[in-house]
Amino acid sequence: MTGARSAGSRTVNTVLGPVPADDLGMVAVHEALLSVVPGAEHAFDVTMDRAEIFEVLARKLTDFREHGGKTIVDSTGMFHGRDVKLHEALSRSTGVHIVASTGMGPEEMLGGYFLTPQTDPPTPWPAERFAELFTAEVAEGMVVPRVQRRAAAGLVVTAAGREGMTATEESLFRGTARTALNTGVAASVRYGSDAVGELDMVLDEKLPVDRVVVGGLDREDAVAAGAAFEVARRGAFVALDHVGLHDEFHVSDRERAELVVELVKAGFGDRVLLSSNAIGVAKGLSGHELPYSYVSATFVPLAKSLGLGEEDARRVLVDNPRHLLIPR
Known part of the structure; x- marks a missing residue:
């Protein structure tokens, strides 16, 4: 069995196999390596030169490592450019x-x-079918089209549209x-229109609240509504995951930094996650051109200039992602 729990409770699934959680170091917890709009790989004006893609991504990952980074989480999920063999290399x-x-969405x-x-009658895909699909990618390994299953996924992700959750998104x-x-890996959900309500939907499935990340909480509407504080109060992780945008x-980075400091002062320092949602190589969409080391x-x-302490900075960059990624 390839899955998260088979490797022991203090290891994390990476594309090269389980690694000790204490080796993760500083983590960029919500980024994208290669992001491809489905179908763009077949477009006449889109090139998919694997050597060029590898070179660009290797340069960006090396810069990340030189700035103290040790682990990056590719949160693209299935069918949006995830390339396990490329990740391995x-x-x-x-x-x-x-x-x-x-995951997907x-x-x-x-x-x-x-x-x-x-x-018959027609209904959207049921939750259980999505669960079976995603669970197999953790328990048996991620699918490489027309090849085989390879390394186990270390996170399950999804997202809803801003217009309101559809039946398929539910x-x-x-x-x-x-x-x-089923697997012990954490769930990362990018909220659509109601961060707290959508968290409650996930918790309705009896998932422990500390195994959930709610992303997108640096959106203007979320900040205005105080959603980050309510999500943290419930015990879920708060992801401010568009740093630099x-x-x-x-909101602006200054407003994000002020929010981080406020969350820490309110006692929620162990719930905060930071990331940029940076895209290393984008095909068929506009890239979010930031180095992975930006955060x-x-x-x-x-954030430190506004009052974030050194210990809290380490907690956000190292400790919180490690706790999130260790399967439970």
């Missing part, structure tokens, strides 16, 4: 641990197969929670 070449994920990014009703969230419950939907090299010093 990158990890061997750069010395950076890579934790890959299973939001609905608008799903392939037609997962949106095709296969029951199945995804519940299936993600069941996968986490300031657009119509997300530690640029953002954390800003």
